[in-house]
Amino acid sequence: MFVVAPLYTCLFSFSFVGLSSPVRSGIGLSKFIPRRVQQPRWKSSLLSLRRPTDMQPPTDASNVKLKLTYLQMKGFGEMLRLALFHGGLEFEDERISYEEVQRRRSEGLLPCGQVPVLEIDGVAHSQSMALLRWIGMRTGLFPVEHQLKIDAIHEAFADINKNLFPNWYGHILGRSPVDGALLVPMTDDQKSQTLELLNTVVLPCRLQRIEATYTSAGNDFFCGSAPTTADFQWYVMGSGLVEGTYCEGVSTQILDQCPNLRRIIENVAKLPRVVEWNAAHPE
The missing domain is CATH 3.40.30.10 (Glutaredoxin)
Structure with missing residues (x-):
């Protein structure tokens, strides 16, 4: 019966039959690794970046x-x-x-x-x-006991943003990661249909599900009496929807069936530091 030994076994066996190790002989393992395929031009600009993996962000x-x-x-x-x-x-x-x-x-x-x-x-x-x-x-806004719920809420808002991207850009694929050019323009008919479905089906359904699943009439915020990162994300998104500034063409009455979500927006707006920030940045 013919048995093929694992690769690492074969490599180790070389030294026992008189063959010199590529590392010990100074050849280097790189000689045995195929050269990388030439990278596209746009990748060359990445070489100047200091990669985040070079540093572990501090806990404090x-x-x-x-x-x-x-x-x-x-x-x-x-x-x-x-x-x-x-x-x-x-x-x-x-x-x-x-x-x-x-x-x-x-x-x-x-x-x-x-x-x-x-x-x-x-x-x-x-x-x-x-x-x-x-x-x-690092600020107490992402407490460990609520992390799963907070992450789920963040993902739910991410789903909404994905639905809004074509309407934001008027292009199906948004911007090119290479040069920022807009990709795949939508026709006027597509824009009209997209906006109608956002207002009548997609956004009402998604927002009412978030309301039913993650909010409570007895809580000031998503996770009780203290705000979290989910509340700050929602405050920016929700207040923009109510004001008509988050996505052009979306109805400002889109939250009429979501009283708890509206209340969270109001409660975040009342936080002293938020009041201070908004007063200094009235844009």
Whole structure:
């Protein structure tokens, strides 16, 4: 019976039959590894980034230097600003134009080629929800006993944002990760149908499910009497929906059947640090 030995067994056996190890002989294992396929040009700009994996973010954020970079709007950056400010973490609030985003993307200065970006002691980190959780874990806004519920709420809001992306951009695939160009334009008929279904089916259904599953008439916030990262995310999204600024064309009455969700918006708006922040940033 012919038996094929595992690869690692064969490698070890070489030294016992007089063959020299590639490492000991100075050849190096790289000689035995195929060369990498040449990378596309857009990947070359990534070489200038300091990778987040080079540094483990500190567990105590009170003594680190924080710089938050986002567009000159609320969008996906405002919940981070509010969480930082409410949590008492000092940070530089950098607001840049979309043209500046394009420049930094082309020069490889933005992880994942987009904003928001949170620099922690000079190292850039991206992805808004990862940043929000990091802030929450260091400010008490992401308590361990409620993490599963908070994460579920974040995912539910992420589903809503995915539904809104075509309406935000007027293009099915949004922006190109390479240069920010808009991809696959929608026809006027598609835009009209999308907006109608958002207002009559998609958003009412998703919001009412969140209302029924994750809120309670007896709670001020999603997880009881204290706010969490989920409340700050919802405050930015929900107040924008009510005001008609979160997504153009979405009905401002979209929350009429969600009294608990409306109350959470009002309660977050009353938090002293939120009142202070909004007074200083009336945009």
